Amino acid sequence: MTSVVSARPAGAPRMPTLDALRGVGATAVVAGHVTFATGAVGMPYWGYWFSRLEVFVSVFFVLSGFVLFRPYAHARATGTPAPTLGRHFWRRSLRIIPAYWLVVVACFLFLAPGQVPWQTWVQHFTFTQFYSQGGLMPGIGQAWSLTVEVVFYLFLPFFAILALGKRWRPARTVAICLLLVPVTVAWALALGYGQLNIFVHPLWFPSHAGSFGVGMALATAHVALNTGTAPRRWALLDDLASAPWACIGFTVGLFALTATPIAGPQGGIGIATGSEYAVRLLLYMTMASCLLVPVAFGRGTSLHGFLSSMPMRWLGTVSFGLFLWHPLAMHIIEVVSGVPQFGRDPLTMFAMTMVLALLLAAMSWYGVERPIVNWGRNVGRSRRAARPAGGDPQPRQRRERHQLWRRRRVAEDHALGEPVSQQEHGWWQQPQQASGAVEAAPVVSWQPLRQHAHHEGEQYATERHGTADRPAEPDQGQPAQEQWYQPTGEAAPSTAGRFVGRASVPPRQYGDHHDQHQQPGPEQERVAEGALRREAEHHGSTGTGW
Incomplete structure (x- = not known):
């Protein structure tokens, strides 16, 4: 049997340090775009490094795979409900569409007023501008x-069903997620051979599917370690996380490797072959993983202390706006200063771009993004709160309600002396007396007996004498739950007994004899209703009923 590591305390549902890492990535992307715009990528040696700052786009993809797949993995591991399709798409739409549309409108109105055709507007609003050549504005x-992120949002819920299956098997899920890596390699090779x-x-x-796959695999491992279901060898991830600066040092070494010709033309000038592009993407995935693990x-x-500081957390909060607004900020600086971007000092340009982009990002976050996200969250809560208690229940609730209704019907039938068939209700019952022998029916009561699949270990028992005497204790060599209440004495006339939920109410007694023809009286009806009410309360308190 595979050994597993013990469960550790689960982290908070949201990790602020991941947002801070996203802020670091957005800052690196700004630096990469500034060096391209100013021509600094043409510098000897350092320009090679600047051209590889695009690795942080892969960091974004790995982060998205980790953050968005983790709720699905946690739901499968703990047996809790997974995010619904509606909630997933609703939250993703509110998070990215308002800010993105605002940037699109600002860019088109500021950089090309009245010159953008309506087809271009539609393409940008629907995230389809890059599916044809010439869509770069x-x-x-x-x-x-x-x-790419939007395609992943559409792909994720269905891939989660495939990867997680019906049972929580983290090793299998990790293997399926990592299958996206060879998909990316094959795509890169096809590019190199002129097929694309x-x-x-x-x-x-x-x-970039492999980057998302790596993030989802790490999310699965994270959930498995938190729930104590991970193989023992996966504890290596915790060991690596305890040495964060070693992970960062290894990442820097890989980053230096990407600046060599092994990952394609240096300085970002030229076209890489298929193998060079595949190597570069594999290195980017590995580097992003080394940054995410600690x-x-x-x-x-x-490292956690640094990323948890207030400035870094704020940078992570506005990182999406920083990523969206910084190219427009660079154009605004060029227009206002009258100095072209190319040839400017890269450090000065980077500082001015960061200041203006952070200002625009903060205005976007506090004025647009956060209010819309909070509104969407409140709308979801209001809908759940306004949902009527007697509305359309879940399938399991409907089944429980139907079972309780059937029990009530059986109780009423027996109270009136009407027989209940085994085929109709699926419950075991002693056979009826043959017609013509003696017009009598067994006194049927409800007693706990051996386990039965339909009704949680409760069975019909039959007492053929008019008494409600308990049977003798079972033999010591046979478990009590395997014993039956054996019929004793002579059969009583029909209509003598009745079923009353989880209680057994004997016929009304007068002295030492039974009134075998007495119909149910008020006392018996009160006891029966009380038993049914207690059963309903039991189902409601355990969360399995209405």
């Missing part, structure tokens, strides 16, 4: 990664 070119358009298809989802799996390290 000034100030909004960085949105190609959002088109090198100006369009590198911006499509298959080029942030997501570590606890109480110096």
Whole structure:
């Protein structure tokens, strides 16, 4: 049997350090775009490094795979409900569409007023501008990664069903998630051999599916470690997280490797071959994983303390706006200063871009993004609160309600002396007397007996004498739950007994004899109703009923 590590305290549903890491990535993307705009990528040696800052786009993809797949994995591991399709798409739409549309409108009105055809507006509003050549517009070119993210949002719920299956098996889920890596490698090789358009298809989802797969695999491992269901060897992730600066040092070494010709033309000038592009993407996935592990799996390290600081948390909060607004900020600086971007000092340009982009990002977050996200959250809560208690119940609730209704019907039937068939209700009952022998029916009562699939270990028992005497104790060698109440004495006339939920009410007694023809009286009806009411309360208190 595979050994597993013990469960550790689960982290908070939201990890602020992941947002801070996203803020670091957005800052690196700004630096990369500034070095391209100013021509700094042409510098010897350092320009090679600047051209590889695009690795942080892969960090975004790995983060998205980790953050968005984790609720599905946690739901499967703990048996709790997974996010619904409606909630998933609603929250994702509110998070990215308002801010993105605002940037699109600002770019088109500021950079090309009255010159953008309506087809271009539609393409940008629907995230389809990069599915044909020539869709790159000034100030909004960085949105190609959002088109990839949107495809992942559509892909995720259905992939989660496939990867997680019906039972929680984390090793299987990790293996399925990592199958997206060879998909990316095959796509990169197809680009190199001329099977795909090198100006369009590198911006499509298959080029980066492996990054999302790595993030989802790490999310599965994170949930498995938190729930104590991970194989023992997966504890290596915790060991790596406890040495964050070693992980960062290894990432820097890989980053230096990407600046060599092994990952394609240096300085971002030229077209990489298929193998070079595949190697670059694999290195980007590995680097993103090395950055994510100490942030997501570590606890109480110096890196966590740095990322949990107030400035870093705020940077993570406005990171999406920083990513969206910085190209427009660069154009605004160029227009206002009258100095072209190319040839400017990269450090000065970077500082001015960060200040203006953070200002625009803060205005977008506090004025647009956060109010809309809060409104969407309140709408969801209001809908759940306004849902009537007697509305359309869940399938399990409907089944429980129907079972309780059937029990009530059986109780009423027996109270009136009407027989209940085994085929109709699926409950075991002693056979009826043959017609013509003696017009008598067994006194049927409800007693707990051996386990039965339909009704939680409760069975009909038959007492053929008019008494409600309990049977003798079972033999010591046979379990009590395997014993039956054996019929004793002579059969009593029909209509003598009745079923009353989880209680057994004997016929009314007069002295030492039974009134075998007495119909149910008020006392018996009161006891029967009380038993049914207690049963209903039991179902409601345990959460399995209405």
